[in-house]
């Protein structure tokens with residue numbers, strides 16, 4: 682039920698909660714897919730520091746005039762009943778050379794307990810909106826691929842290997858704006 686969540690920009694105080702959720706989602710989503718050593722070694726404290734920088738950068742960028750067609754935007758989802766940060770998404774300028782669209786969905790991560798609740802749709806609406814976009818998704822991640830297909834994305838044949846883990850990823854693209862139903 683979408684009324685259960687507030688989707689909002691993160692503030693500095695959210696960094697520890699976002700980092701904890703980020704690490705937990707990866708451990709839930711990629712057990713048996715990515716090397717367990719890598720998942721066990723994910724460091725919440727390091728992630729907190731990264732998130733502090735991300736939040737500070739985005740807050741500063743929001744007050745600057747930007748000529749880029751895509752401005753980096755992160756939104757977090759807070760579960761109203763518990764006050765917990767249960768997910769986040771980031772849409773931002775493409776990181777690849779020669780990208781299929783100017784904007785890339787860098788990440789969307791939601792704790793498993795909140796899958797199927799509609800909060801992922803809320804996060805997509807608040808970040809990508811109805812714009813063209815692309816993303817990289819782990820080949821075995823069929824749930825995410827089904828979710829993206831419902832939002833109008835399709836595989837375009839692009840493949841890659843995650844630089845750290847190394848896990849195979851495929852590219853999904855939505856060239857002409859939202860096809861979400």
Ligand SMILES: CC(C)(COP(=O)(O)OP(=O)(O)OC[C@H]1O[C@@H](n2cnc3c(N)ncnc32)[C@H](O)[C@@H]1OP(=O)(O)O)[C@@H](O)C(=O)NCCC(=O)NCCS
Pocket residue numbers: 706710789790791792795796797798799800801802816817818819822823824825827828831
């Ligand atoms: C990807 C993610 C944001 C999607 O949010 P969600 O709430 O789970 O998505 P929804 O429940 O709205 O949609 C999932 C779809 O997958 C389908 N699905 C579920 N399990 C599936 C499976 N094993 N194989 C194929 N499809 C599956 C569901 O039926 C649903 O399809 P439908 O809407 O056509 O019925 C969320 O699952 C998540 O954060 N996962 C962990 C992290 C992750 O994988 N992030 C994406 C990285 S690219």
